[in-house]
Amino acid sequence: MNWIYLLIGVYGMAMAGIFLYSLVQGHLLWQFLKVAGHHREQPVINENDWPRVTVQLPIYNEKYVVERLLDAVAALDYPAGKLEIQVLDDSTDETTLIIRQKLSEYPHLDRRHIQRTSRQGFKAGALKEGLKTAKGEFIAIFDADFVPDKLFLRKTIPYFADKKTGMVQTRWTHLNKNYSLLTRLQAFALDAHFLVEQVGRNAQHAFINFNGTAGVWRKTCILDAGNWEADTLTEDLDLSYRAQKSGWGFLYLPEVASPAELPPVMSALKSQQYRWTKGGAECARKHLWSVLSAGFPLKTKVHATAHLLNSTIFMAILTVSLLSVPIWVLGNMDLLPPWMWDYGYLFMIGFVIISLVYFVANSYEEKKWHRKLFQFIWHLPLFLAVSMGMALHNSIAVWEGLTGKKTPFIRTPKFNLSQSNSNWKSNRYLNFNLPVSTYVEGGMALLFTVLVAVSFVSGLFILLPFHLFLAVGYGLVFLMSYRSRLRAKT
Structure with missing residues (x-):
């Protein structure tokens, strides 16, 4: 027995x-529920005082969506002379030619097409390479399947008035939510993360994470936290924990929507899920003990443990x-x-x-x-x-x-x-x-x-x-x- x-x-x-x-x-x-419906007062910036921003677009073989992305980024409403666009292109197919042709349509933009000789470090390596020459005080990042709102920067940059704020994340919404049952179920799950989980953690000053895209970093925060590292599959979660352990504050803005595409086929979803779940486990292996042994409040440790081990x-x-x-x-x-x-x-x-x-x-x-x-x-x-x-x-x-x-x-x-x-x-x-x-x-x-x-x-x-x-x-x-x-x- x-x-x-x-x-x-x-x-x-x-x-x-x-x-x-x-x-x-x-x-x-x-x-x-304690904070739902509360109005957030956006800080006001004088038109002449907007800081310089670099928009980084990490791209690898994205022939189907790269034109849509570049058109959306080119339409961003931001003061002239204060916006730089970096296309971090690791592509090995005709995506590179598509990028060159599309960028030629926007000669008025301050844009750079950066190509590496190898994909060392993958996305983290590309972001780190671009950061070396980025002119911006702030770094906005968009993956290839996103279509940022033209007012994205005007809705996010003002919140960096607090010098302790290192990153501002916005809420993903879904371009193809109703395409199929599979996309509807993905939206069903992601909406819980981008409303209840992110808002719930941020409301009590627990650790939240940059979601890899549709967010803005203070450049000095990235560098102070040790820059991008490629030893996990979720470089976004890794840098988020290193930055917050170093004392930087993060802010989540559910009222700012950033539309993106959901994988419409199971093989693509499994690829995404594999990277997210394995990367989360790698970050738990890397960060959990240091969070638990530090002097953070008990509720912060509890939610960080649940977050890293979810x-x-x-x-x-x-x-x-x-x-x-x-x-x-x-x-x-x-x-x-x-x-x-x-x-x-x-x-x-x-x-x-x-x-x-x-x-x-x-x-x-x-x-x-x-x-x-x-x-x-x-x-x-x-x-x-x-x-x-x-x-x-x-x-x-x-x-x-x-x-x-x-x-x-x-x-x-x-x-x-x-x-x-x-x-x-x-x-x-x-x-x-x-x-x-x-x-x-x-x-x-x-x-x-x-x-x-x-x-x-x-x-x-x-x-x-x-x-x-x-x-x-x-x-x-x-x-x-x-x-x-x-x-x-x-």
């Missing part, structure tokens, strides 16, 4: 981790998923202690908290909230299922990050699906090779589908809702992955 209690112990610890995650999310929701939630979900199979067998054989089921209500509380976080995030700006309620009832179960279905893929990334395994920076393919031709199949940057893990996801979908069927046939309904979510989640992730490969061949 000892092995049964060992099994219960591991299962319980994983469930406890998920429950603690929900409590932290609940606290962020509470902090968000990708480990996928490892907890994967553990609970796999162990639920023997738990299901033992439960149906009456070999589990009765008290085990008495704590189930705690995890229902966690589910309610997570549901509230996502409901608030996705209905906050909707005046007719009841309309959002119906969408929410449809999207929440699908989002939770697909998140569970991504647990295997993301757990592999987290494990590699925590154990120090190094892999190259793989950027997310961009599409520009706002064009009349919205077919992504011809995108040359997509990788349609299916790793072994994709077939394992298919096997997991089959396993949990069988368990659901057996539960209905036998009338043994222990863990049925959980296994149903897993069957749907792994099934959708596998089918979307495999279907993208089939569609690419047609």
Whole structure:
């Protein structure tokens, strides 16, 4: 019987981790609601006193979106002579020619087309190279799939009036949110981060992160924090923690929207998720102990721990998923202690908290909230299922990050699906090779589908809702992955 209690112990610890995650999310929701709706007074700058700004555009093989980006940046409303544009071009295809032709259309701009002889350091290396010659006191950064508002700089730069402010981040919005179910579910998740999480952390002066794009840095802050480093896959999160540990303040502006494109195909989403989750784990390995051992307030340490380790939630979900199979067998054989089921209500509380976080995030700006309620009832179960279905893929990334395994920076393919031709199949940057893990996801979908069927046939309904979510989640992730490969061949 000892092995049964060992099994219960591991299962319980994983469930406890998920429950603690929900409590932290609940606290962020509470902090968000405390400040939601408060009007922020923007500092006033005399027209002659606007500082010099450098806009950095890190580009690597972005033929589909680079013209759109350059047109948007060229339209930025900022005092003449105070704006410099750096196109940090590491491309190896015709993107470079497209950039040259597009820049020639804007001879009035102070623009530089910077090309390196190698991609050493990837995005971090390109940003660092550009910083060497940047004229601006402030550095605005946009990835290739963003379309910044023309007033972006006028809405962000004034907040650097506080000399302790090192970075200002704005909220991502979505150009192609309604393109497909996959993009709607991504928007569902990202809106929670860019409203509840970022606002909730910033409201209590906890660590927040630069999201890699659509933000502005004080140049001296970057240099004081040690400049860009490429030893993690999330150079943005890494520099954010180094800067805040050095005493710089960060500001988040949810009222400033920065539109961007969501990956419309599962292979591109998995590439993005792999980099984000592995990079987050690498930053936890690099920064967590130094944050915990420093003299920060307890709440700052708690939220920094949850922030740096948030990708480990996928490892907890994967553990609970796999162990639920023997738990299901033992439960149906009456070999589990009765008290085990008495704590189930705690995890229902966690589910309610997570549901509230996502409901608030996705209905906050909707005046007719009841309309959002119906969408929410449809999207929440699908989002939770697909998140569970991504647990295997993301757990592999987290494990590699925590154990120090190094892999190259793989950027997310961009599409520009706002064009009349919205077919992504011809995108040359997509990788349609299916790793072994994709077939394992298919096997997991089959396993949990069988368990659901057996539960209905036998009338043994222990863990049925959980296994149903897993069957749907792994099934959708596998089918979307495999279907993208089939569609690419047609």
